[in-house]
Amino acid sequence: MRIERLRIFEVRLHLVHSFQTSSHRKSGLTHLLVAATDTDGRTGWGEIASPADPFYCSETTSTAFEIAIDYLVLHALDSDWDTPPELEASWAKIRGHEFTKAGFSGAAWDLHARTVDKPLASVLGGTRAEVVTGVSLGIEPTIDDLLTQVQHQVDAGYRRVKLKITPGWDVEPVAAVRAAYPDLDLHVDANGAYPDDDASAKVFTTLDGAGLIMIEQPYAPRDFLAHARLQSRIGTPVCLDESVVDIHDLHTMLALEAGRVLNIKISRMGGLTAARAAHDVAVDAGIPVWCGGMHEFGVGRAANVAISSLPGFTLPSDVSDSDKYYARDIIVPPVAAHDGVVTVPTGPGLGHDVDVHWVEQNTVRFYDSGDDTAA
Numbered sequence: 001m002r003i004e005r006l007r008i009f010e011v012r013l014h015l016v017h018s019f020q021t022s023s024h025r026k027s028g029l030t031h032l033l034v035a036a037t038d039t040d041g042r043t044g045w046g047e048i049a050s051p052a053d054p055f056y057c058s059e060t061t062s063t064a065f066e067i068a069i070d071y072l073v074l075h076a077l078d079s080d081w082d083t084p085p086e087l088e089a090s091w092a093k094i095r096g097h098e099f100t101k102a103g104f105s106g107a108a109w110d111l112h113a114r115t116v117d118k119p120l121a122s123v124l125g126g127t128r129a130e131v132v133t134g135v136s137l138g139i140e141p142t143i144d145d146l147l148t149q150v151q152h153q154v155d156a157g158y159r160r161v162k163l164k165i166t167p168g169w170d171v172e173p174v175a176a177v178r179a180a181y182p183d184l185d186l187h188v189d190a191n192g193a194y195p196d197d198d199a200s201a202k203v204f205t206t207l208d209g210a211g212l213i214m215i216e217q218p219y220a221p222r223d224f225l226a227h228a229r230l231q232s233r234i235g236t237p238v239c240l241d242e243s244v245v246d247i248h249d250l251h252t253m254l255a256l257e258a259g260r261v262l263n264i265k266i267s268r269m270g271g272l273t274a275a276r277a278a279h280d281v282a283v284d285a286g287i288p289v290w291c292g293g294m295h296e297f298g299v300g301r302a303a304n305v306a307i308s309s310l311p312g313f314t315l316p317s318d319v320s321d322s323d324k325y326y327a328r329d330i331i332v333p334p335v336a337a338h339d340g341v342v343t344v345p346t347g348p349g350l351g352h353d354v355d356v357h358w359v360e361q362n363t364v365r366f367y368d369s370g371d372d373t374a375a
């Protein structure tokens with residue numbers, strides 16, 4: 001197979017409800033969509049869901065655009081390949097830039113699955129017809145606002161709610177939600193905001209009594225030792241997100257017992273092949289995994305559904321309804337959850353059509369290898 005044309009759309013969509021993490025608040029998102037067209041005219045789609053700012057990871061929308069057109073496009077157009085891992089090998093020497101690679105990996109996997117006329121989930125080895133999902137709630141201005149948001153999600157049928165925490169917004173909001181919803185599956189995500197000190201240890205010891213399913217990424221991404229010390233002291237499973245960007249990080253996590261749960265994000269790990277490999281290693285090690293989100297538009301969201309159909313994804317994934325985030329998504333139909341469950345599509349590839357017209361209407365920057373006379 002050969003990719004003949006690559007287009008990159010920088011697309012901005014407004015969020016229905018603004019979202020605050022430990023680092024910042026956002027009201028809209030800009031992601032890059034990668035459209036890879038082969039010599040038969042078939043197109044596969046991938047999403048580069050990098051945040052605009054370098055707060056979750058070091059990539060940004062701008063670095064992704066530059067690395068995409070300066071490197072990934074050239075490797076992708078230059079390769080003859082039969083399977084996505086063969087294509088991905090062509091850019092393996094590029095260090096880092098996992099989100100950018102993940103967008104190209106996604107386009108290749110969608111193209112491959114459409115070519116063999118199978119759903120993406122089944123070519124990845126997925127075994128589930130349905131995926132259980134949860135929602136992630138940002139930091140709210142007040143505890144009452146947070147309780148209102150939790151109620152919306154419980155009413156919508158979600159069975160697991162994750163709360164973002166940060167120093168000063170942790171023990172109290174968690175206690176308030178736990179008091180109002182004694183049986184709800186709850187977990188917290190700190191996005192690495194806590195220093196490794198006694199005050200933080202006290203917070204986590206208190207949260208250990210709140211019946212949480214997990215405490216996600218309490219400490220800085222590179223600090224495996226702080227996570228290992230915490231895990232040895234509390235019964236609640238520690239989950240790693242930002243810490244694990246490749247398979248070697250996962251082996252470090254396992255060797256140090258730095259956590260008992262893994263959040264697998266396709267973007268953070270550099271694509272579907274890497275995400276699947278992490279799943280396989282975690283399953284062998286007896287570590288349950290779930291699929292984390294980056295507020296993906298429909299293309300990335302559908303890929304999250306596909307990977308979540310693999311057997312080791314035994315905890316609810318962050319693949320909530322598109323319309324929790326976007327009034328109108330860029331795929332048809334949008335990803336929809338019913339009672340917190342998303343049905344894995346049975347059509348070829350991602351199983352959704354990209355609404356190219358809506359993509360174009362919201363595009364703020366565009367690259368087309370077909371227009372690149374210098375190439």
Ligand code: OSB
Pocket residue numbers: 021056135136189191241292293294295296318319320
């Ligand atoms: O840590 O899981 C995270 C969004 C942006 C950056 C980091 C994270 C998140 C989420 C999004 O929690 C969850 C979702 O996409 O539904």
Ligand code: MG
Pocket residue numbers: 189191216217241242263292
């Ligand atoms: Mg996280």
